Amino acid sequence: MAVLSEEQSMLRDAAKSWVQEKSPVTAFRKMRDSGAELGYDTAAWNEMAEMGWAGVIIPEEYGGSNFGYLSLGLILEELGRTLTASPLLASGLAAASALVLGGSDAQKSEWLPKIAEGTVVGALAIDEGAHHAPDKIATTVKDGKLTGKKTFVLEGMAAGIIIVSGKGPDGPGLFLVKGDDPGVTRTRLHLADSRGAANIEFKGAAAEPLSGGAELIDKVLDRARAGVAAEMLGSALQAFETTLDYLKVRVQFGQVIGSFQALQHRAAKMFTDLELSRSAVEAALAAIDADSPDVPELVSLAKAKMGDTFHLVSNEMVQMHGGIGMTDAHDAGFYLKRARAAEAAFGNQAFHRDRYARLQGY
DSSP states (O other): OOOOOHHHHHHHHHHHHHHHHHOOHHHHHHHHHHTOTTSSOHHHHHHHHHTTGGGTTSOGGGTOOOOOHHHHHHHHHHHHHTTOOOSIIIIIIIIHHHHHHHOOHHHHHHHHHHHHHTSSOEEEEOOOSSSOOTTOOOOEEETTEEEEEEEEEETTTTOSEEEEEEEETTEEEEEEEETTOTTEEEEEOOOTTOOOEEEEEEEEEEOEEOTTHHHHHHHHHHHHHHHHHHHHHHHHHHHHHHHHHHHHHOEETTEEGGGSHHHHHHHHHHHHHHHHHHHHHHHHHHHHHTTOTTHHHHHHHHHHHHHHHHHHHHHHHHHHTGGGGGSTTSTHHHHHHHHHHHHHTTOOHHHHHHHHHHHTTO
16 A cells, blocks of 8 residues: 555545445435436535545645645545545546646636535546547537537536537647536436436537647546546445455355355455555556656556456455345445446546557557
8 A cells, every 4th residue: 555644644534434424335325316416415525525625636726735646546445435426536636637737827716716615516528429539539619619529428417617628720639618608518317327427519619728738638537547446446445345244244055155265265366456456546646646757557557457356346246245236225236337337437448458558569
């Protein structure tokens, strides 16, 4: 595990306490059953913002704490343990990163304090098809007006501002569009993991450019990918620990099933994969904080490895719980569904293995 500063340890412990007390998996189940249109509990989100979580990577002059990406990753990991749904990833990480890295002084002054306060939710709109393909951009910007369609936009229904990839006069880049622009039309999506997402169509929406071009798109996406991987790590760890506890108490054929060597081997496989995944995720987050030149490789490595691991652990959770693991009454299905959705977010394992190979010159 990464060596944490005193502030980071306190932040992680505070997140752990809040999640266990205020946002257990039962809270996620309640949110899902309520059919919440935004895909998260707004009261819980307000509490997170009050604790300063939405401003962890935002500079102090804009209302944030500037604690860095590893610190935010620690919070996302704890939220992942109980499958807490919130705009923290889309708004406090992805949209905030775009503004910090590419926003003008005026854009930063107007929007970063609101994101840090949680009064405005930001979203990142990149993909235009069924699969993650950030290089395929048909969305265009002409005379300051943006036209095109974006799919699977996380927190797309709640977004007050949308950071959109598009092709302008100077080539590909990111553009800021206000959510209440009359040229914005949203269609709510009902995803397997019950999170908030939308397809968004832009018809001549007013768009403000961010500086950085195609390079900015890559930088922001890598930060979002590392954040997803951190959340996946927390979910996979909790799924493993829940399964391990079950192996110690479930009796079958007159024995505790954890005494069976075949199940012990499978548990050992999960444990070692989780340890490797943690190393990869924390290395990626630390590299972002250090502005290391190998951020793209480390992020793709982390996302691919974490995708494989969470896929395995969520499958094993269902299988090792037997019949009860197949029912909606048990939490195992929630972790399996979240694994599948998180795998696809900002590039699945195949995408990142291919990207890693290309970055290595193969």
